[in-house]
Amino acid sequence: MGPVRPWARVYVGCTVLAALVCAAPVPGAPACWWALALLAALHAGCEQIPRGRAVGDRAPEDMGTFFPVLLAAAFLLPPPAAALVPLPGALLVRVAERPSWLRRAWRAAQLSLAVWAASRVHGALGGRDAVVGPRFPYALLTAGxxxxxxxxxxxxxxxxxxxxAERVPARGRGPLPERTREVGAAWRGLFLRSLAPVAVQGLAGLMMAVLWRSPYGPAAALLVLLPMYVSCWVFAQYHRERAAHQATIRALVQAVDIKDGYTRGHSERVGEASVMIARELGMDAERIEVLRFAGILHDVGKLGVPTRLLRKDGPLTPEERRIIELHPEYGHEMVRGIGFLGEARSAILHHHERLDGSGYPYGLVGAQIPEFARVVAVADAFDAMTSTRSYRRARPVEAALTExxxxxGAQFDPAMVHALARALARHGWHPVVTADEARGNVPPRAAPRPGEPAGPRRGGGGA
Known part of the structure; x- marks a missing residue:
């Protein structure tokens, strides 16, 4: 929830009222206060245990609401009683953003309505009778x-x-049907992303309910919580670490783009092309992810090159060219201590090596050049040729592949070139628009930019 706007406050108020109506006790309904109190206390306790924060724009701040207890309540209790279970935990949980009272009320009402609906559906299908026994697979169907x-x-x-609260539909300035489709697509995305993790936690909730109704009683049901909680904690830590990695990469790439805006977007496209090559080579998912980092960060060493050389209008002197050709070593030093980059570090250092030994910084030959560096070299050259530069327009994909x-065999590994050709034939090439293209800044007969070759002779992507 972003800044709370007036209509959002009205929406929250209506949601709270709906939750209060759903949680109102039904006259003549059997009392189950002890079970309600125990489940509410369990959920509140789970919500109060710190589970770590994630870093990054798209990562959740913590592990999120712990759903097994709530879903167990939906399987065990009548709808009005189940709707009360999330209230203590949601109202007591720590909230960083203001107004905290409104955000707590929103979360409490949202969870209350969701648990009420789940309990209503489960009861209407006879799920509470199926839990006692239990009667599989019918119990699984009703829980699902x-x-x-x-x-x-x-x-x-x-x-x-x-x-x-965030005016998501207002971003669409087209006709109403188009904006409606946009909102519908966003809702479907939210639903599909949440269904799988909630289903897993629903299985744990069903196990709790079955054990609760068994001769072993509630004490046995509590045994389900510990392994489930630990697994959710591990999952949250994985996303926290991944978000930190992404934030590190993003910060480095933004720094390069600010310093050398001439090739803005080049790093992301090299990462994309490197992933296409890696998939054709049959690399596993973990190596593909590291190779994507390598492609994105291959020019990070430009941060160590004087800006006046990167933006110089006239020709470079031999000494200036030697300084620019130090950027792979600068980049390797910058990322040396970033452990999660793994093989990507060698690609950053060696992506300007050539198979015939005429590359830099060390003049490696053939198989001496690391595999990741050979992949990034091809991706780098391909994007350099197919991107619009200030001294020439982009070459067609077919012409770049021909080059x-x-x-x-002399400059590039033939296996990597053929893998890229196969990937492009299958998927095509749909890169991000370059800064020059977006501005229309492409003089018809401009001189080549200093330190940036017109073709792939010195590693393709430039000095």
Whole structure:
């Protein structure tokens, strides 16, 4: 939820009122206060345990709400009682953004309505009778239907508050049907992303309910919580670490783009082309991710090159060219201590080496050049040729591939060139628009930029 706008406050108020109506006790309903109190205390306790914060724009601040207890309540209790279970935990949880009272009320009402809907669906299908026994697979079917209802309510309410608090639909300036489709697509995305993790936690909630109704009683049901909680904590830490990696990469790339805006977007496109080559070579997912980092960071050493050389209008002197050709070593030194980059560090150092030994910085030959460096060299040259530069327009993809094949064996690894050609034939090439293209800044007969070759002779992507 972003800055709370007036209509968002109205929406929250209506959601709270709906939750209060759903949680109102039904006259004549059987009392289950001890079970309600125990489940509410368990959920509140789980919400109060710190689980670590993530770093990054897209990462959650913590592990999120712990759903197994809430879903167990939906499987065990009547809807009005189940709707009360999330209230203590949601109202007591720590909230960083202001107004904290409104955000707590929103989360409490949202969870209350979602649990109420899940319990309603589960009970209507006879799920509470199926839990006693239990009767499989019918118990799984009723629990699955309850989980879907839970996710539908959560995502529908989330979509509404995002639209009102952050004005998501207002970004679309087209006709109403187009904006409606945009909102619908955003809602479907929220629903599909939440369904799988909630379903996993729903299985844990079902296990709790089955054990709760077994001769072993609630004490046995509590045993489900510990392994589930630990697994969720590990999952959250993985996303926290991944978000930190992404933030580190993003900061380095932004620094390079600010210093050398001439090739803005080049790093991301080299990372994309490197991933295409890696997939054709059959690399596993972990190595592909590291190779993407290598492509994105291959020119990070430009941060160590004087800006006046990167932006010089006239020809470079031999001494200035030698300084620019130090950027792979600068880059390697900059990322030496970043452990998660792994093989990417060698690609940053050696992506300007050539198979015939005429490259730099060390003049490695053939298989002496690391595999990642050979991949990035081809991706770097390909993007340099297919991107619009100030001294020439972009070459067609076919012409760039022809040039790469001509230089294969001397400058580039033929296996990498052929892998890129196969990937492009299958998927095509849809890169981000370059800064020069966006501005239309492409003089018809401009001189080559200092330190930036017109073709792939010195590693393709430039000095």
């Amino acid at each position: 239907a309850a989980v879907v209802a839970f996710c539908l309510v959560l995502t529908a309410l989330d979509a509404g508050i995002l639209a009102l 790469l094949e001509r230089c294969a």
